[in-house]
Amino acid sequence: AQTVTQSQPEMSVQEAETVTLSCTYDTSESDYYLFWYKQPPSRQMILVIRQEAYKQQNATENRFSVNFQKAAKSFSLKISDSQLGDAAMYFCAYGNLGGATNKLIFGTGTLLAVQP
């Protein structure tokens, strides 16, 4: 069974600085997706970025980028130029590509605080 681990329950960053959130996962599949979701105090789940396992190039979305290390099963999120609005819970998630189900498996989350 696939698992997702986020070992940092809480992180803090100064406004305009850069922060990296860690995520590791375990799977025996070769094709899959990885995602980062943001959950602000409103509790809405917002997709931040996605990475297909077959792509070697790391995904980037504006100030958000990932460092995907397939062999190490590591998928970290880097937030550059942090803003107050980035304060939220961040969840790493794994999804199968094809197969019987495409459910998402989530980590336990990292609560990010942004200090002004």
Place this chain on the structure above:
Amino acid sequence: DSGVTQTPKHLITATGQRVTLRCSPRSGDLSVYWYQQSLDQGLQFLIQYYNGEERAKGNILERFSAQQFPDLHSELNLSSLELGDSALYFCASSVVEGGEQYFGPGTRLTVT
């Protein structure tokens, strides 16, 4: 706004009761997923539908059931409610089976 709608936003009910949560996926999305977010269990997958057919079940209790209708909206039915069922219930949808899922705003269920 993800384009996924869920009603109601909040629901307060008593133990032993039955409730129905409703979800409308994004236009064009055929897959619907239900997740439960509780403090002690985190985000857990409950069930998946694709174009009206059940695709997969997670750790969904027998007291819970769901269906997806021809217009693709889905309902999650929770019966014989217990205090431990209090949680945030999310619906998500995707265009195909796989890929990114877009989440609705959730239904906050409180069982008293």
